[in-house]
Structure formats: structure tokens, C-alpha cells
Amino acid sequence: MESLTVLQAIGFNKTYPGVKALDGVDFDLQYGEVQALVGQNGAGKSTFVEIIAGSIRPDSGQIKIDNNVYPYLEPSKSIELGIQTVHQENQLVEELSIADNIYLFNLPSNKIGLVKESNCTQAANELLHELGIDIPAGKKIKQLTFAEKKLISIAKAFSRKARILILDEPTASLDEKGKKILFDIIRRYTQKGLSVIYISHNIHEIFEISDRVTVFKDGKKVSTQPIKEISLNDVVRQMIGRTTTNLYSREKGKFQSAEAGILEVIDYHREGVIEHISFQVKAGEIFGIGGLVGAGRTELIRMIFGLDQKDSGKLIFRGKEITPTNPNDAIKKGIGYLTEDRKDSGLIMMRPIFENISLVKLAKEANRMLNLSIERNETQIISEQLNIKTPSISQLVLNLSGGNQQKVVLAKWLFAGAEILLFDEPTVGIDVGAKSEIYKLIDNLAAQGKIIILISSDNPELIAVCDRIGVMRNGRLITVLEGNDITEENILRYSMGVNEKD
Structure with missing residues (x-):
């Protein structure tokens, strides 16, 4: 019988020069759930998940997995415990094939440790087919679109036994087709017991895919609530928090005359980056x-x-x-x-x-x-x-x-x-x-x-x-x-x- 709680973070604290990134954060992730993690820029979301992934050590706090308590995790230990992370940025090797990227640190080998390229490609094709991603594993990463690269990054996370999947802005570069593939993967695998920490600034999709939502603000956890018991507007208000007194105020609207100068920014555009601003x-x-x-x-x-x-x-x-x-x-x-x-x-x-x-x-x-x-x-x-x-x-x-x-x-x-x-x-x-x-x-x-x-x-x-x-x-x-x-x-x-x- 699986324990209901697969991961606990207890009292996470992390300080950088001049910044309290995390302040006494507690967090729990349940078996088979998708828990959204939301907050404004600088709320502490990335620091939190990097600690779980083993990339950053907390100043204090504990991580509890399978009733074992750890003061921190190394990346290798995190992977060993079944934690896989898909980062927002592309971390694939452009000149290598999809198969080589998927199994880069976990190449399929025979009994005497030899790796055969055809076996690697076959295994990758089988994994992609199982996930519903229709891209040949022999293609090089540089031949793929941004959306396809994101899907390969997600597939790579499943090349090892994953119990906990961290997704950081997974739909940022996905089109609607790619988003549907991702959500199908999440729903199928959470039914099998996979637990997901889902970070996104797209608040609408939080309500589409998540079971619970946790709100961070200024390095602190504001709340964790079932998605059915909170409205979209409530989430936004919690992310903003209480109004604080401005440290600075100025008299606004005192512009110079038109003769003093107007800067016109006209139709700035770059395909896929900036749209006619x-x-x-x-x-x-x-x-x-x-x-x-x-x-x-x-x-x-x-x-x-x-x-x-x-x-x-x-x-x-x-x-x-x-x-x-x-x-x-x-x-x-x-x-x-x-x-x-x-x-x-x-x-x-x-x-x-x-x-x-x-x-x-x-x-x-x-x-x-x-x-x-x-x-x-x-x-x-x-x-x-x-x-x-x-x-x-x-x-x-x-x-x-x-x-x-x-x-x-x-x-x-x-x-x-x-x-x-x-x-x-x-x-x-x-x-x-x-x-x-x-x-x-x-x-x-x-x-x-x-x-x-x-x-x-x-x-x-x-x-x-x-x-x-x-x-x-x-x-x-x-x-x-x-x-x-x-x-x-x-x-x-x-x-x-x-x-x-x-």
C-alpha cells in the first residue's frame, strides 16, 4: 500500500545576499496528484523546486521521502529517489539525436555493458510511442521546432522510473496540439501513481489540470487548497497579498510639452519573439x-x-x-x-x-x-x-x-x-x-x-x-x-x- 504522502518539505529556508528566497516553507505532495505551484516573479518557486531536484541546498529544513528524512538532496540522489525535472529552458544537445538525448545519462546496454545505437533508437521510439509523441527518435534536436523540443524534454524525464515529476512552465513553448499531448501524459501517468509539481504562469491551465494549488509570495507559502474550493480570482488575490506601503511615491503626469520630444516606438516585430509592438x-x-x-x-x-x-x-x-x-x-x-x-x-x-x-x-x-x-x-x-x-x-x-x-x-x-x-x-x-x-x-x-x-x-x-x-x-x-x-x-x-x- 502506497503512503498517501510521497514528499514533504519541512521548514525550508534559503537566503541569498539581500534576498530571503524561502522563509519557513512547508509543502506536501500526495500520491497520484497534480499540485500547481504559483506565484509572482521572485516568489520563490524556482528556488523551491531546485532544492527538491537537488540543484540547491537549503540553509535549513528537511525533505521527507518514503519516511526517510534528508537535510538536502544531491542531483544523483534526487534521480535515484525517482524525482525528474523538466526545466523551462531547453537543456537538450542540439547536435545529438532525440534517442541520444533521451538516454544521454542512461544508455541502454547489454549484459557486458556495450551500447548499440540501434537499440537506443528502438528504445526511444518505443518510449515516444507510449507517451503519444509522434516524432522519429533518429532526428537531430536541431531539426525540431520549439514545441517538439519541449515534448522531447518531457519524454526524457520518463526514460527513468519517475515517481515525482516537476514541470516548470511546461506549456510555455507548446502549441495546442503539444499541450493536449502533455495533459494526456499527465492524466494517464497520475492514474498510475505519478505525482506532479506543476509550475505555470498560465493560471487558466492550472484549473484545467491540477488537483490542488499552492500559492507562494515573497518566499513564503500563502496557502494550499483543493482546486475545486478556490476561484481563479482568489488565486490572483493571494498572489498579490496585502497592500504594502510604498517606499517611494512621486507626483505623476508632469510631462514636458510636445516640443520637448516624443519617442514613437513603431511596429517592432520579430517572428516568434515580439509581435508588432x-x-x-x-x-x-x-x-x-x-x-x-x-x-x-x-x-x-x-x-x-x-x-x-x-x-x-x-x-x-x-x-x-x-x-x-x-x-x-x-x-x-x-x-x-x-x-x-x-x-x-x-x-x-x-x-x-x-x-x-x-x-x-x-x-x-x-x-x-x-x-x-x-x-x-x-x-x-x-x-x-x-x-x-x-x-x-x-x-x-x-x-x-x-x-x-x-x-x-x-x-x-x-x-x-x-x-x-x-x-x-x-x-x-x-x-x-x-x-x-x-x-x-x-x-x-x-x-x-x-x-x-x-x-x-x-x-x-x-x-x-x-x-x-x-x-x-x-x-x-x-x-x-x-x-x-x-x-x-x-x-x-x-x-x-x-x-x-x-
């Missing part, structure tokens, strides 16, 4: 872009900056086309891009502050002779204006706090004379006090008439800082919220495709 931003306005991870926000900004290719799209500023052909062209046209990962793509960590600040301007003015004295004096002035806390501008950027590093990134674009500023997650990894300073700096830039587009996964941040908020979903701009319509609930509803009538 257009909007306008006035000088002095902070235009926010919200949406869930994978909605296409960063991809849009990278196209606007000329980093990524596009099928169509142009920028008009003050009536003149300024569409950049590449990042260097964007810089020359007064566009600045503060990337999501400041350490990898925004700063040279092992160089001093003044060199980082002057870097873009020097690139913009390639023929200019470098005068070190002037460079230091000018960068000193902007460092003081932004209140970069450092004993000297000769200090290595590596030694600054996250908030001051972000100020250096902002300083380099202001020093280069950028009129249009694209912010991608500007306060990630920054403490509360530093966040307020960054907000004030952005507000001051808007007051000076700069064009500001700000991406954030922190919905309260968007509400506090932005005049209008465009919400993206699946590569499309769904709506633009303004005035009293700017609420956390509305942002989340449009992000998840939830209509008021649901």
Missing part, C-alpha cells in the same frame, strides 16, 4: 513595462537598442527617425541601455569608477584625444551629483555596493549625453535604502525631460515610479494602464491573461 513615450514621462518572465520585455528593449535583430520596427524621436542599426549607432543617437545584469554587461568590475563612467562617452567620441586630468575631473562631478558613495573615484567598481554600482552604470550613460534611457530591472539586488535613491534619480531625470522606459518584475515598483505601464504577455503588448487603472491586480491579471469575467 507600438507605443509612445513623452519627454518627462516614465513608461513602465510589466509582465511575467518570458513575456518578451527584455527582447523588445534589446531590439530597440539595436542589440538584437528584428523583422520590422522603427524609432521616431522629435519627428526624426533614429532607429539604431547596432549598439554603437544607438549610443551616437543618444540612447542608453542599463542592462539587467550590471556586473556582466554593464560594468568592468576590475576597473576604477572614473574609467567605467567615461567608457561610453569615449566610445561615442572615438577621435577624441584622451586627457586623463579632464576625464577624472568631469567624472568626479557626475559621481558627486549622483551621490556615489566611495572614498575615491579611483576605487574599483568591484568594491562598491550594488546600489552604488547601479549609480555608476547610470552615470556612464548620463556622462555620454543619453536622452533616451532604457532601464531593465534597475533595482535587482539592491537594498531598500538604495532603491529609494535610484527612484529619486530616475524621477529627477524625467523632470529634466529625459525619455525613460523602465522594465521591472516588481509590480509595486512599477506602480510607485511609472506614469503609465504597458503590460506584455507572450511577446505582445496587451494593454497600457494609466491613472486609477494602475493597480497590482490589473498588472497581474493582464500578465497572466486573466479577464475580469473569469
